[in-house]
Amino acid sequence: MTVNLKEFxxxxxxxxxxxxxGIAIIPTAAEAIRNRDSHYPYRFDSYFYYLTGFAEPESVLILIGGDVTKNEPPKSILFCRDKDIEREIWDGFRYGPEAAQTQFGFDEAYTIQQLDVLMPELIGNQAQLFYSLGADQHWDARVTGWLNIVKNKARMGISAPQSILDVRQLIDTQRLIKTPFEIDLMRRSANIAASAHNRAMRFVADNLAKATLMEYAVEAEFLHEFYRHGAQAPAYTSIVAGGANACTLHYNANNAELKKGDLLLIDAGCELDGYASDITRTFPVSGKFSAPQRDLYELVLNAQLAAIEAVNPGNHWNTPHEVALNVLVQGLIDFKLCKGSLEEVLESGSYRQFYMHRTGHWLGLDVHDAGEYKDNKGDWAILEAGHTLTVEPGCYVRPAENVPEHFWNIGIRIEDDVLVTASGNEVLTKNAIKTVADIEAHMAHGAPEMRLAS
Structure with a gap:
């Protein structure tokens, strides 16, 4: 993992x-049992990692605000696993409190076994407690136990915090604006994912003559590309959806046979040092779009390009969605999939038969990243330099009496990761091929392998 001490x-x-x-309590995620004595691959809590850069389980960050009247500066404390050579033989390296304090820049560090002993003392006489109540029942019970211990010391002149505030809301505000350190990681993650999408197109083209080509074989190509360039994991469960499967938004069985006349929708991204990329591309299994496929694909692409153009500082969050929706709906009317004027179709919502989701989400340490989309007055958030979001319109046409048969079972989504800059935007995933001409040329002839920055 890339750790920039000053950044954290x-x-x-x-x-x-x-x-x-006040005092803040931010625990990391617990390890999860997969079955019997097998664990799922460990993934830290994003809030904890955002503040620490520390990736080990069984860890808690404590932050204590300073007290000017007592000349006490703010303090950061880490509780983590002890240095245990015997456990390292079985499970691998662990820092231990002493090394963690030095290498990650904490003021103090203790073993996790000391947490229940020290926390009532640390909480005592703090005016406020910053903790995400309700996020984890186990931690809620533990924190409540510490508070009860403090309350029982009232006759000794020790008071419990008078209020509990959600620490995640404060962190969300920070996480929305990405720093240069984060943007660099997200560019690298985006380049790896873009390379994987381009590889998948070539893989399908190169293996088309085989008797069978399965969705999971294409997924394996993604995983290969992710890992060989240093990504630690997929950012989410990949969607590899051929033909009618692409009309199921969260399809992830990835076990069907690909057919030459179908489109293949792939929604896949990787996680690099905690930061997610999220790309969707749709392309013809045969390497050539049919006329109906091309018509709908270019409609979705035009909607996406218009929406990306609207990702600018000062615009509100919903502007790209509104722009994409107008383009899509007009196209659906032109192709006789919707009836009425643009205003009538938007008002009735009949377009939702073919486009039923929104056009993007925040992106960062989580693929659906932290941060509100509206302010406390109910107004849409205003885009600012440093925001990162996806732009992903789509069109999904299932068989129906009101749908021309040549459009049946066409599912298309085109998704890119976009950074808001001071003067406009930067498409982080621009290296992933997406025009009709480029897709068809790439599948026919291939392209030089993209060199990725280390």
Missing amino acids: QHRRALLLRQMGA
């Missing part, structure tokens, strides 16, 4: 300034 220290300092007085 700055994030903690910013949160401490937002907190003022």
Whole structure:
């Protein structure tokens, strides 16, 4: 994992300034049992990692606001697993408190076994507690136990926090604006995922003559490309959906045979040092679009390009969606899939038969990243430089009496990752091929392998 010590220290300092007085408790994720004595691959909690850069399980971050009247500066404390050579033989390297404190820049560090002993003392006489109540029942019970211990010391002059505030709301505000360090990681993650999508197109073209080509074989190509370029995992369960399967938005069985006349929709991204990429491309299994496929594909592409053009600082979050929707709906009317004027179709919502989701989401440490889409007045968030989001319109045509048969079972989505810049935007996933001409040429002849920055 890439750890920039100053970056994580700055994030903690910013949160401490937002907190003022009080204490914050941010635990990482627990390990999860897959079956019997087998675990799922461990993935840290994004909020915890955002503030620490520390990827080990069984860890908790404690932040304590300073007290100017007592000349006490703010403090960051890590609780983590002890250094245990015997366990390292079985499970691999662990830092231990001493090394973790030094290498990750904490003021203090203790073993996780000391947590229940020290926490009541740390919570005592703090004005506010910053904790995400309701996010994890296990931690809710544990924190409640510490608070009860403190309350029982009232006669000793020790008071419990008077209020509990959601620490994640404060962190969400920070996480929305990406720093240069984060943007660099997201560019690298996007380049790896783009390379995987281009590889998948060539793989399908090169293996078309085989007796059978399965969706999962294409997924394997993605995983190969992700891992060989240093990504630690897929960012989410990949969707590899041929033909009618593409009309199921969250299809992930990935076990059907690909057919030459069908389109193949692939929604897949990787995670690099915690940061997600998220790309969707749709292309013809045969390497050539049919006329109906081309018509709908170019409609979705035009909607996407118009929406990306609307990703600018000062526009509100919903602007790209509104722009994409207008283009899509007009196209659906032109192709006789919807009836009425643009205003009538938008008002009735009849377009939702073919386009039923929104056009994007925040992107970062989580593929659906932290951050609100509206403010506390109900107004859409305003796009700012440093925001990262996806732009992903689609069109999904299932067989129906009101649908011309030549459009049946066509599912198309085109998705890119976009950074809002000071003067406009940057498409982080621009290396993933997406025009009709480029897709057909790439599948026919291939292209030089993309060199990825280390």
